[in-house]
Amino acid sequence: MKKTLFDKIWDAHVVKQVKGGPNVLYIDRHFIHEVTSPVAFLGLKNRGLKVFRPDRTTATPDHNVPTINQHLSIKDELSRNQVEMLKMNCEENGIVYHGLGTEGHGVVHIIGPEMGLTQPGMTIVCGDSHTSTHGAFGAIAFGIGTSEVEMVLASQCIMQPKPKKMRISINGELGKGVTAKDIALFIISKISTSGGTGHFIEYAGSAITGLSMEGRMTLCNLSIESGARGGMIAPDETTFEYVKGRKFAPKGEDWEKALANWKELKTDEGAEFDTEYSFEAADIEPMITYGTNPGMGIGVTQSIPVSEGMEGTDKTTYQKSLQYMGYKEGDKMKGKPVDYVFLGSCTNGRIEDFREFAAFIKGKKKADNVTAWLVPGSKAVENQIRKEGLVEIIEEAGFVLRQPGCSACLAMNDDKIPEGKYSVSTSNRNFEGRQGPGARTLLASPLTAAAAAVNGVISDPREMM
Amino acid sequence: MAYDKFTIINTSAVPLPIENVDTDQIIPARFLKAVERKGFGDNLFRDWRYNRDGSPKADFPLNNNKYSGKILVGGKNFGSGSSREHAAWAIYDYGFRVVVSSFFADIFKGNALNNGLLPVVVSPEFLQKIFDEIEKDANATFEVNLEEQKFTINSTGESSDFEINTYKKHCLQNGLDDIDYLVEMKEQIEIFEAS
Ligand code: SF4
Numbered sequence: 001m002k003k004t005l006f007d008k009i010w011d012a013h014v015v016k017q018v019k020g021g022p023n024v025l026y027i028d029r030h031f032i033h034e035v036t037s038p039v040a041f042l043g044l045k046n047r048g049l050k051v052f053r054p055d056r057t058t059a060t061p062d063h064n065v066p067t068i069n070q071h072l073s074i075k076d077e078l079s080r081n082q083v084e085m086l087k088m089n090c091e092e093n094g095i096v097y098h099g100l101g102t103e104g105h106g107v108v109h110i111i112g113p114e115m116g117l118t119q120p121g122m123t124i125v126c127g128d129s130h131t132s133t134h135g136a137f138g139a140i141a142f143g144i145g146t147s148e149v150e151m152v153l154a155s156q157c158i159m160q161p162k163p164k165k166m167r168i169s170i171n172g173e174l175g176k177g178v179t180a181k182d183i184a185l186f187i188i189s190k191i192s193t194s195g196g197t198g199h200f201i202e203y204a205g206s207a208i209t210g211l212s213m214e215g216r217m218t219l220c221n222l223s224i225e226s227g228a229r230g231g232m233i234a235p236d237e238t239t240f241e242y243v244k245g246r247k248f249a250p251k252g253e254d255w256e257k258a259l260a261n262w263k264e265l266k267t268d269e270g271a272e273f274d275t276e277y278s279f280e281a282a283d284i285e286p287m288i289t290y291g292t293n294p295g296m297g298i299g300v301t302q303s304i305p306v307s308e309g310m311e312g313t314d315k316t317t318y319q320k321s322l323q324y325m326g327y328k329e330g331d332k333m334k335g336k337p338v339d340y341v342f343l344g345s346c347t348n349g350r351i352e353d354f355r356e357f358a359a360f361i362k363g364k365k366k367a368d369n370v371t372a373w374l375v376p377g378s379k380a381v382e383n384q385i386r387k388e389g390l391v392e393i394i395e396e397a398g399f400v401l402r403q404p405g406c407s408a409c410l411a412m413n414d415d416k417i418p419e420g421k422y423s424v425s426t427s428n429r430n431f432e433g434r435q436g437p438g439a440r441t442l443l444a445s446p447l448t449a450a451a452a453a454v455n456g457v458i459s460d461p462r463e464m465m
Numbered sequence: 466m467a468y469d470k471f472t473i474i475n476t477s478a479v480p481l482p483i484e485n486v487d488t489d490q491i492i493p494a495r496f497l498k499a500v501e502r503k504g505f506g507d508n509l510f511r512d513w514r515y516n517r518d519g520s521p522k523a524d525f526p527l528n529n530n531k532y533s534g535k536i537l538v539g540g541k542n543f544g545s546g547s548s549r550e551h552a553a554w555a556i557y558d559y560g561f562r563v564v565v566s567s568f569f570a571d572i573f574k575g576n577a578l579n580n581g582l583l584p585v586v587v588s589p590e591f592l593q594k595i596f597d598e599i600e601k602d603a604n605a606t607f608e609v610n611l612e613e614q615k616f617t618i619n620s621t622g623e624s625s626d627f628e629i630n631t632y633k634k635h636c637l638q639n640g641l642d643d644i645d646y647l648v649e650m651k652e653q654i655e656i657f658e659a660s
Contacts, residue, residue: 015650015653015654015657016650016653018632019631019632020630020631020632021630021631021632021633022630022632022633024647024650024654026654026657026658035497035498035549036548036549036550038499038500038501039500039501039502039550042500042501042502043644047644047648049648052651052654063494063497064498076498078498078499079498081498081500082498082500085500127548127550128547128548129546129547129548129572131548143547143548143572144548144572144575145548145549145550145553145572145575145576145579146550146551146576147550147576147579147580147642147643147644148575148579148643150644151643151644151647154644154647154648155644155647155648155650155651155654156654156658157647157650157654159632159643159646159647161630163571193485193542193545194485194541194542194545194568194570197542197568197570197571198571227542227545227570227571229571229572293485293487293545312593313482313483313484313540313541314484316482316483317483317484317485317540320483410489410494410547411494411495412494412495412497412498419517429487429489429546429547431487431489431490431546432489432490432512433489433490433493433512434489434494437493437495437512437517438512438517
């Protein structure tokens with residue numbers, strides 16, 4: 001039978017098919033962080049169990065950490081407690097812990113690929129929905145709840161029904177100033193935040209294979225925002241090149257063996273998908289969201305859609321959303337005021353994002369009305385920013401570089417956007433209050449964020465490049 | 466996690482006719498700092514339920530005394546967003562045992578099932594009937610029969626079948642969780658690892 005990339009990896013990891021129920025799926029790599037793991041460890045302890053495969057588990061505190069003065073003890077007592085709890089649980093169970101300030105520290109979905117822990121053909125889970133990021137390597141990666149974290153800690157397995165398969169092809173070449181983030185926001189605006197539900201997505205087409213690994217990670221990261229469990233891209237030379245030589249990548253003979261296997265990881269010609277979509281790259285422009293879910297996105301030159309023709313809860317939900325944002329139907333997005341800009345998160349906190357941002361703002365100045373938070377996704381990204389001299393460009397333009405963490409992506413730490421303020425954010429969710437109670441989030445690419453930071457209003461980055 | 470066994474529930478319901486209710490609304494991130502699973506119900510729908518000064522918002526259904534019961538009725542695409550299980554804990558902790566909608570986000574649905582909270586999917590038309598029924602009479606009651614996989618509007622007797630896989634149904638009816646099952650499988654897992 002002809003198989004998709006997804007089938008090949010999934011089927012190779014099924015330990016057992018439960019009658020009338022889910023598959024017992026073996027997990028190669030488990031990432032954990034301080035917010036969704038403590039209750040799982042507690043559960044394990046209450047059952048008198050130890051972690052089954054500590055060597056397949058990697059830990060880092062990211063959601064809840066400050067992004068300045070990381071050498072000091074964390075001020076917020078509850079946050080500090082969660083971070084200390086993670087460290088202690090790791091020590092008790094022999095799990096490698098990448099603490100604040102260390103070389104391996106960072107947002108969990110950034111450090112995995114950086115260290116070569118994320119590899120093609122793997123099954124990867126984490127108690128965080130953006131685990132889908134790792135799918136960029138041709139892996140099955142998806143977010144899980146705390147009960148499932150406990151399952152994986154206890155048995156290195158998880159119980160999951162096999163999802164349906166979807167393929168989304170983006171053909172042709174991307175225009176100037178159009179990035180992976182724009183592809184993702186474009187797709188979600190077309191298929192909606194529930195369009196992918198029940199499915200695992202494979203991204204294909206020339207615009208996708210042309211993306212760097214960083215871009216692929218951004219795209220797969222946002223799969224969950226279309227409701228899909230995850231997204232993946234068949235591994236190719238770009239993938240192998242990225243993985244090669246990283247700390248935990250296979251070496252020597254093991255590398256050759258792994259490579260031979262990885263080259264088989266592609267969808268067979270003629271294999272069937274439950275759902276297929278195809279879009280033209282030329283139709284995508286820099287995107288921005290105007291509402292309170294990631295599906296409410298439009299090209300930066302366009303106007304907010306009108307609710308005419310909508311009915312019932314569709315209409316009331318739409319109007320409630322615009323009311324929260326303080327926007328009117330038919331308004332143009334360009335020229336709208338901006339108070340904050342956030343560059344960072346597991347969506348756009350990688351080195352390439354900082355390179356793009358820095359190249360754009362070079363020789364320009366940050367607008368006085370904008371507060372900008374530039375938060376690298378990991379210590380390694382921070383170090384690289386310094387090494388490449390990007391930090392000088394950033395500071396020259398009036399910006400400040402902070403320290404790694406999730407930061408304003410979910411505002412569990414002090415990086416909260418104040419009530420009613422507008423934030424152009426490179427993160428992944430524009431839900432009500434996501435960046436702080438009453439905060440208004442506009443999702444965009446690093447380039448569009450940079451344009452907003454310089455002009456002080458929503459701008460088309462293409463006009464400034 | 467231990468939870469009460471699920472059999473038949475017969476209660477009134479609380480309406481929340483909003484679409485795409487995301488996990489950041491169900492429980493905002495700033496309430497995820499606990500290291501134990503306790504008291505999340507107090508912050509369920511925190512920012513929709515309370516003003517910044519902590520006073521309740523009169524127009525939010527949970528603050529309206531006329532609504533009560535163990536069933537929460539939500540608009541389509543309920544539970545989208547984060548994988549935080551705290552969302553399911555908060556709904557359960559508040560006292561709900563069933564969430565009805567025409568569409569659920571995957572991770573939320575899985576989390577709910579792992580915590581004794583039954584997600585019931587009905588057609589958009591049937592969902593509208595439930596909303597209409599509550600609108601007509603806030604005390605209207607509904608029966609959720611897990612064994613027969615049936616959701617019934619008691620006043621009219623109209624019912625809708627719902628899906629749940631046999632394994633999960635068995636778990637809910639017996640208050641079991643997957644971890645017991647997986648730990649029993651250890652030998653088989655080790656054999657798989659060796660292969
Ligand atoms: S950066 Fe945001 S989305 Fe990514 S792991 Fe952190 S909180 Fe989750």
